Every structure is written in structure tokens, then in C-alpha cells.
Amino acid sequence: xxxxxxxxAKRLITKRPYAKDAIYSFIEIQTALHDxxxxxxxxxxxxxxxxxxxxxxxxxxxxxxxxxxISEAYPLLSRIVEELIxxxxxxxxxxxxxxxxxxxxxxxxxxxYHSVLNNKESENRYLSEKIGLEPSVIEFIIKMSIKPLxxxxxxxxxxxxxxxxxxxxxxxxxxSEPMMGYLDEDGKRYLHCxxxxxxxxxxxxxxxFCNNQDSASMGYIFSEEDDGIRIDFCRKCNRYIKTIDKxxxxxxxxxxxxxxxxxxxxxxxQKEGFK
Ligand SMILES: [Zn+2]
Ligand SMILES: [Zn+2]
Numbered sequence: 001x002x003x004x005x006x007x008x009a010k011r012l013i014t015k016r017p018y019a020k021d022a023i024y025s026f027i028e029i030q031t032a033l034h035d036x037x038x039x040x041x042x043x044x045x046x047x048x049x050x051x052x053x054x055x056x057x058x059x060x061x062x063x064x065x066x067x068x069x070i071s072e073a074y075p076l077l078s079r080i081v082e083e084l085i086x087x088x089x090x091x092x093x094x095x096x097x098x099x100x101x102x103x104x105x106x107x108x109x110x111x112x113y114h115s116v117l118n119n120k121e122s123e124n125r126y127l128s129e130k131i132g133l134e135p136s137v138i139e140f141i142i143k144m145s146i147k148p149l150x151x152x153x154x155x156x157x158x159x160x161x162x163x164x165x166x167x168x169x170x171x172x173x174x175x176s177e178p179m180m181g182y183l184d185e186d187g188k189r190y191l192h193c194x195x196x197x198x199x200x201x202x203x204x205x206x207x208x209f210c211n212n213q214d215s216a217s218m219g220y221i222f223s224e225e226d227d228g229i230r231i232d233f234c235r236k237c238n239r240y241i242k243t244i245d246k247x248x249x250x251x252x253x254x255x256x257x258x259x260x261x262x263x264x265x266x267x268x269x270q271k272e273g274f275k
Contacts, residue, residue, distance in 0.1 A: 045060065051164070054166070171194075174196045182246055185250070207236065233274050
């Protein structure tokens with residue numbers, strides 16, 4: 001486990017002991033993936049076309065049309081499943097079943113990726129039930145397994161994308177929705193991609209989900225126990241996004257960890273009728 005990640009995890013667990021298991025699972029999976037030597041992927045992209053597409057508001061690729069074969073992610077998925085099997089979890093038998101499916105039934109696994117990456121909820125529920133795992137667990141491990149591949153692409157394109165204007169509420173690289181946002185020390189807003197973890201600048205008074213710019217129908221909620229992480233909501237589309245305000249919470253942990261550790265904010269937002 002990387003020393004810095006471990007320190008961050010410990011700091012967060014002291015603050016939010018109820019999130020301990022989720023935080024450790026995340027760190028352990030990330031560490032396991034880190035140990036895998038990834039070969040350089042040949043991405044199926046034409047850089048000139050990509051640039052033109054971006055200037056029109058299209059992301060580099062969409063999750064329904066990945067620029068590499070999804071089978072590249074299978075060894076990573078196996079590794080995650082192996083890591084989880086080592087734990088004393090009550091869904092161990094189902095994880096064993098999934099491990100066997102990765103070896104024996106690549107078309108089933110391909111279907112699984114397709115349903116998770118394209119947010120096909122009922123299909124994901126159906127496939128998860130076949131394996132015997134919670135859909136949220138499937139979603140988590142599928143997304144974790146594809147991240148290292150997307151990081152390669154993100155790192156290759158990031159500097160070029162930064163030069164171009166991007167004011168959309170979806171990721172310029174993979175087209176996914178943001179999972180969380182933050183305000184930096186100067187109050188500038190950034191969004192963090194839910195799939196490839198890319199971050200991009202975004203206007204303060206705009207809803208990333210429906211582009212609403214009417215400040216009267218937007219607002220935020222702070223939880224009582226917390227300073228510095230809030231729920232930004234929009235009454236036009238009834239969506240919400242958790243946001244770290246670095247002017248208050250100046251030294252947050254990795255955003256993915258903060259996201260996992262603030263499930264209570266999701267519960268609060270959902271109670272208020274946001275999704
Ligand atoms: Zn992305
Ligand atoms: Zn909205």
C-alpha cells in the first residue's frame with residue numbers, strides 16, 4: 001500500500017470511522033492494481049479528428065464506444081476479484097462465481113461491462129443477480145478495473161485538452177458524469193469525472209446535469225456535522241453533486257476517498273428528494 005494513501009486513509013477513518021471498511025477496500029484494490037505491470041495500450045484514435053470533435057463539445061470517446069478492446073480490462077478485473085476473495089466477506093461464494101465467469105465466459109463479462117459503463121440499471125441488476133452480487137459491488141469493481149486503462153489515455157491527452165475550452169457538465173475524455181466537485185482556494189469550481197478521474201474547470205452557477213443557470217433554482221446544503229463538504233443541488237432536474245470547499249476544508253484526502261466516506265451526504269440529499 002502506498003504510504004501516502006495509507007496516511008490519507010487513516011486520517012479519514014479517524015474522522016469518519018463508519019466508512020472504515022469501504023475506505024480500506026478501495027485502498028487495497030487500488031494497491032493491487034498498482035502492482036500489475038500494464039503494457040502500453042494501442043488506442044484507436046485519430047488525434048486530428050479528436051481535436052475537431054472536442055471543439056464541437058464531443059468527448060474523446062464514449063463508454064459505448066471505447067478506443068480499446070474491453071478484454072484488456074479482464075486481467076485487472078480478475079486481480080480485483082482475487083483481492084476481495086481474500087477478505088472475510090459474506091459474498092465470497094459469489095465472487096468465486098464471478099472469477100470463474102471471467103475465465104470461462106468472456107461474452108458474459110463483456111455484457112457486464114457494457115451494462116455498467118452505459119448505466120443500464122435493469123440489465124446490471126439482472127446480471128448481478130445471476131452472479132449473486134449486489135449491483136453496487138459489480139459497478140464498483142467493473143469501474144475500478146477499467147480505470148488504469150483510462151488513466152493511460154487521460155495522461156496522454158490531458159495537456160492538449162487543457163488548452164481547449166470545455167464548459168460542459170460531462171467529462172471531455174470519456175463523456176461520463178462528474179461524481180464530485182470542488183472549489184479551489186480561490187473559489188474556482190472543478191468537476192471530477194466518475195470514471196476516468198479527469199478534472200475540469202466548470203462555471204460556479206451552472207448545473208452540470210441540465211445546464212440550468214438560474215441561481216434561484218439552485219442551492220446547497222451543509223450537513224450539521226461537517227464543514228467544507230456540501231451538497232450542491234438543482235431544483236430544475238432534481239440532481240445533486242457533493243462538493244468540497246477547499247477554502248474551508250483546505251487539506252482534503254484524494255477525492256475518491258472523500259466520496260466514499262461521505263455516504264451520509266448522499267442519504268441526506270436523497271431524503272430531500274434529489275438523485
Ligand atoms: Zn472521464
Ligand atoms: Zn439541473
